[in-house]
Amino acid sequence: MFVEVDEALRALVGADAVDRAEVDVVFDAPTKEWAARRNSPTVNMFLYDIREDLRRRHRGLINEYDDRGVVVNRHQGPRYFKLSYLITAWTQRPEDEHRLLSSLLWCFLRHDTIPGASLTGTLAEIGLPVALNIALPPPEDRSFADVWSALGGELKPSLDLVVIAPADGGRRLPAGPPATEGVAVGLQDHAGDMVDAPRRNRRTEQM
Template identity: 65%
Template sequence: MIAQIDDALRILVRNEALGGSEVDVVFDAPTKDWAARRNAPTVNLYLYDIREDVRRRERGLSEQRGDDGYVRTRRPAPRHFKLSYLVTAWTQRPEDEHRLLDQLLRCFLKHDALPDDLVVGPLAETGLVVPLTVGLPPPEDRAFADVWSALGGELKPSLDIVVIAPVDTGIVYQAGPPASKGTQVDMSDLIGGGADLGRRQHTAPPASVRGPRRRRPR
């Protein structure tokens, strides 16, 4: 699932933001050592956080039926995970970096979700859309300065891209065979020890068996 999102973002950036220009698109951690080794204009999409979007979690099971119409399996609803990318531009001049960031921002603003033709493989198994956001404020428990501190680098202009991916849990519950004998009740006396097993709902016999109905005398 993560690999498919990486590929989708790479294609989106290359085709719509960069327009075929000779700019590298990488997913490396933008540390000081990496920045020192870089020798070409680069767009970096660093995946720095993965966490479940618990607000989207659904309860219950979905049913899958066979050709005969009977339930065969039951599955939990997909879970939704937020993949956060730190998007930065690296060139020799800050002005060029700002132009790249502007192109990237305009590219991502065009899409509320990943395009359908880029949702493939495990990412497409649930049949759900894959939402995408750009530049939203970070959660209260995380700041971008903390991310740069963890990378050991200096704070740099960046875009925060969040892709919310639906993920099939892979859990499958096999359904039991359909009931064929109807409902019955077993009753027992816990004190006296008596029992009445297999009690079913009473069904009146046909009229031909019951005989003619008697009238009450007036």
Template identity: 55%
Template sequence: MIDEVDAALMALLSEETLPGTDVQVAFDAPTKEWTARRTAPTVNLFLYDIQEDVSLRQEGSAAEYDDDGAVVAEHAAPRWFSLSYLVTAWTNRPQDEHRILSVLLAGLVRHDVLPPARLTGTLAGLGLPVAMSIAVPPARDRGLADIWTAVGGNLKPSLDLVVVAPLASGRVRAAAAVTDGLRLHTSDAHTGGGESRRLRLPDVPAEDPAAAIGVPRERELPAERRRRGGGSRPIGSRP
């Protein structure tokens, strides 16, 4: 799921926010070593935090159907995770970096979710919205300055990008569809003879009103059983 979010962000920035420019997009930790190796204008998205959003956790499952409408599998409800990115611009002049950050902010603030056309893999298969926010103060008590201290880099202007993406849970295969009828065994109280048959709805014309509601036709008993009185009687009737 994480790599699919990376791919969606890469496509969004390269093809929509920064098209026709020579600005590269990277996902590296902004360490001093990485800064020394950089040779071109770069927008860096450093994934610095991954946490489950427990407020979105759900119970139950969703059914998966085949082309005939039969249930073939059940999926547990997906779990949702917040992916936090530190977005920075890297050039040789601070003014150029500020200009790139301004373009990024204007482009990303238009989207409350990652565009569905940018989603691939399991994210596209789930068909669920992938929320995103830009430059919103983090809910937890941790400043972005702590991140720079952790990676050993120099503090510089940045945007906090948060993507809330679903992670597909396990796929549970459903039991095979029931295609056989119920078996009914009857015995005659007088003779002790028995009969076993498999009950099925009879084939009836489509225009039959009973067929439309799934009611089977009455089935006439054999003549021999009618003579012996082996058939069933309505409740409350006398012999």
């Protein structure tokens, strides 16, 4: 999933923000050693934090129906993960870096989600939006200064991009045949698995 998000971001930035023939788009850690080796205009999109978005987690299993409206399978809902990127521009002059950052900002302001044409692999197969949030305040338990300190580099202007990407756990359970007699009630245990409750016959209910 991470590589697919990287490639989708590279395609979006190359199409709407920078000239890929003149500006490199990389995903390296912007350490002092890396900065010393850089010799061309560069946009760096460093993935520095990965967290699940618990507010979007779906509990239990989701039914899959055939053309007759009969449940044929059950599967887990997608899990959503927040991928935080530190975006920096690297050139010989601060003014050029600011121009690049401005172009990147407007690019992500124009797009609430990654365009579907840029999605590949499992992200394209899931068919769900991949949301983009740019320049939001950092969480209370993290600051950008802390990120730069961990990298051992000097603080410089940057944009914080948060990508909310869905992931399919792949767990699917076949459903049993539809009941033809009596009434069956399905319950869910704490793990989300379907458990059969005792069956009650309609004749018994009418007595």
